[in-house]
Amino acid sequence: MTKHHPIIGFHSLRVCAMGRGPATRPADTLTACMMAGFDLSMNIESLFPYINAVTKKAEMFENPPYIRFEFDHTLCVLHPDKGFASPFDDNVDARDFMMRLMAFLNDIYYGKERITPKYKLFSQADITLILKLLPRTNCNDCGFTTCMAFAAMLGRQQTIPARCPHISRPVQEKAVFPIMDKDGKLLSTLTLNVDNTKNINDLDSARQYIETLQNKIEQLSGMKKDLRDEANRQLQTPLSQREIDVLQMLALGSTNAEIGLLLYISPHTVKSHINHIFNKLGVNSRTQASVWATQHHFV
Ligand code: SF4
Structure with missing residues (x-):
């Protein structure tokens, strides 16, 4: 009270x-x-x-x-x-x-x-129109068992569009501003449509650019793997997958103890792998093995 x-x-x-x-x-x-x-x-x-x-x-x-x-x-x-x-x-x-x-x-x-006042006015949106924005898969990602239930709650403003990751994006946003008199009394509200099409287009361009770069990286990785496999095949006795793992870590500067920890093998086993690698590559030091790994695209 x-x-x-x-x-x-x-x-x-x-x-x-x-x-x-x-x-x-x-x-x-x-x-x-x-x-x-x-x-x-x-x-x-x-x-x-x-x-x-x-x-x-x-x-x-x-x-x-x-x-x-x-x-x-x-x-x-x-x-x-x-x-x-x-x-x-x-x-x-x-x-x-x-x-x-x-x-x-x-x-x-x-x-x-x-209290922070909330000026947002209620407006009941047409549920059938909201449903048309949704893929209607009833995937439950939003926490509602059906798209219809989500649409009904969204129509009543009791949830937000962002809860459905599959809803199409708005091209415009509405901004509601309170109009107050000099005593702070709410006279009315003003709703402005903010056109964010440009932002969305910019985001789409950035996303496309990132996808292009990712594709290029994947292509280069594939080429690198081909070159690496070819170099391995050229060896008199090719490296095993485990030896390749050890060689890559060695070339990245890991110690035997670190390699052992990362691959769940004992330092003794690491040492044995390194001896085999040296013999197969015809080198006699970690530096020479690292140079060979770098030149042949293993790292
Ligand atoms: S996350 Fe979207 S598509 Fe999935 S049930 Fe909810 S509203 Fe439907």
Whole structure:
């Protein structure tokens, strides 16, 4: 509860029945479901972005201005000077809830400086159009079991496009700016379309360039391997794969102990491999073996 004098209150509370639960339930288990309508003691439109920031399932609208959110497991719809909430069991339940809701609104009113307001307006996107952006493989990479479930949540702005790694990229981004008066009251919002086609084209060019370089590197690696295999075949007794591994590490400056550790063999075995390598290459030092390995594209 707020320690400040509560500034936001309610009056004209009206509690009425809104139905008797789902028709699929047996008649004897149905309970009356009540909803409450009320008027507010002041205009709270400037609080909407703060409520939008701190409540669950918040959906803020602009024309007309109102906000829908969940508080205490209860659905609330607040207009600037009135509101509705449901469901309740009875009058007492509704009145208790109204006390908690008013305390919550007063806490927001007095704690605004500690809350980063969220000006993003809710707009329900067409789910069938979102589905067309998706590959519809139901791969579950986004954490949703189906593309349809992901599309439904995305349409309600309860997830973000980036969670699906397979969604096509936007060519434009929207930026929403708050328009405030001199007292910091939200007057409206301005949505600007930021065309990022150029950025995307630049990224695509950079990606293509990287792919070209990768292909060249792969080609060169393949050529290098061919030259290496040919050099090995020219030896009177070709090196075994294990000896090639040892030679490559030796040429890169590794000690016998390091080679042993990396290849999971004892230093004694490393030494034995090196002796065989020297004999096969016709050299008598590590330096000469390294030069041979470099000249014949082993490193
Ligand atoms: S990651 Fe994308 S393609 Fe995979 S299930 Fe989710 S929405 Fe569908």
